[in-house]
Amino acid sequence: MNGCGPPLIVFAGGGASATLAAVALLRSTTWLRLEYRLVIADEHGRHGRGAALARRGRLDAPARVMSALPDRPAHLLEWARRSGLPCSPGTFLPCRVYGDYLSETLSETAAWAEPYAVVALRTDRVLRAAPEGGAVAVSLAAGGMLHAAAAVLATGDPGAGSLPATRLPRPPSSRARLDTCPRGAVLGPDGRAERRLFAVGPVRRDHPGSGPARAGEQAELLAGLITDTVLRSGRR
Template sequence: MSGFPSVAVVGGGASGTLAAVHLLREARARAMPLEVALIDQYGRHALGQAYSTTDPHHLLNACANKMSGLEDDPGHFLSWARDDGLDVSASDYLPRRTYGRYLQDLLAGAEEWPVRVVRRVTGTVSALTRGRGVRVHLSGGGRVDAEAAVLALGNRSQSARPPVVDAASPGYVADPWAPGALAGIRDGAPVLVLGTGLTMVDVAVTVTRAHPGTVVHAVSRHALLPRPHPRPVPPPVPTPVPDGPLGVGDLLRAVRLAVRDNGGDWYGVVDGLRPQVQSLWTRLSPDDQRRFLGLVARHWEVHRHRIPPVTAARIADLRAAGRLRVLRGRLLRAVSGPSGLRVQVGADGAVRELDVGWLVDATGPGADITRDPLLADLVADGVVRPDRLRLGLDAAPGGAVLDAGGAPDDRIFTLGPMLRGSLYETTAIPEIRAQAAALAPRLVETLASGARLPSPARSRHV
């Protein structure tokens, strides 16, 4: 330990990195020493799941002028890229690995050794102990003691193999973003991908380039693919939404009217809605929120989370060549077969059998955070509580987690995808950087107003 106030940030991806950066900048503004312990399971500090890819064809899904990591400097990423020697315009879509380098530089630039530092810790967090401060326990016996903690856990992957997949089946990839997960898919064997969203797009781009004969089958309930960004991107269009109580039907009618009044062009309407999404979400009743998730969410996501034109062109070429085949349905069964896996897919009212070499789960984050062992134990101990949809953590404005009784914790905060159930639109860089900027002053003020605290009291691990 450095001997001065410290914050443990659990999660080393974009959410954790932007939290650390804004904390260090706030400490600098107050001329206050601070240590941030940034804890990442795989040692991918500042990269996380999204930006650790080494495939140069995995591009950002937003153009360069929207990807600043600093809330008070919206052009920062674009300036960094040009200073780095890249010939880039505001509307370009850069490789995600380039953005990973940016986050690493941003983190390093926020340090001012020896008074404001980042301690990069590699390990899996197994428990938290909450005393007067926070003790973070790592698998294998290590620990990090700090005055406060930020849970920047990102999207939690599915915790278990689907029950319809035989445990002995080879070629099953549970997490395509785990280090080296796609490295073996180079043999030209067919690939079945569960899901047809952004992750499927990345998987298809990678494995079809790795071998010219690879065919990808992608299956999902709706068989909807992300829409492409237009060129040029039209300006956002204001969408009037009625005041007062709001239901899903009211929201859909408002959007349809706005698209009609915009000559049928939905791009500007969707982008105009984005700044309102969090407030609109909180106006929906719990039942309407569940109705939205079940009936509307997938349609919103494919229009809201779009892909760059060059990626869209690649996907179109693969489909035209028969190398990407999209199925509407669900996986019924997967067992060992002559080519690796024999799968049954219920598609368009019929059962199809496919022999594939690989089965990749790209269905996205788990639907219930309490299936995550760390979060389940925190909930069981009453340190945190899930939001009412159990998609993330319940938190006060500014990110302080709420305990089982609904009281905000002044030492444990969260941001990013952990707030999805409360805010819905909370997974993109603009939302995360805004949350990091709001969280930092409150947390630093808490640290500045108190003396150095002793190590957390020993209590039951959670």
């Protein structure tokens, strides 16, 4: 966001957690006709996949609990069958296949959300995301600064890469996670929830660890929070 126009939401990271949260946000705001822009910045351009789903191996949860759409629990099964993939409710799909599913679901949801929400996928790394006044200053490795209404830290496992810098106290080690409220707002040095800085996925201290099926619950809560505190409040 550079002064005028619809508010901008920036996701730092484009893996599974970021994708689930972005899909949830698009679905929760479109029926309200809330206008905004969404930028999802992933360092390696693996939108919908991230490092975890780019690897070989299989998911550690069956297909019946891995739908990206909580109100459509058979969505993943339907997608697999349309794609010609053998899949039953108890199938443990390959990680890469699930990454394909998330990437396609994000693209379809983004197309459905237009013209209210406009999604841009960027191959870039967020270096810094810090609240400044009534916005968040987001700097990118490729250069340039985005002035966003909110930023979501979704960089995956903090042990696999560094978190973007913020004006908040830094974690004591690269594997430390961020403290958040139950809905996903990052807690500031005084313990209060930041109004424009959020986190989702393994960067959160309360992340359910190896339980990817619960990631959708976290995404839904975060989407509702951003809708209420950033997008709807700004329209009043």
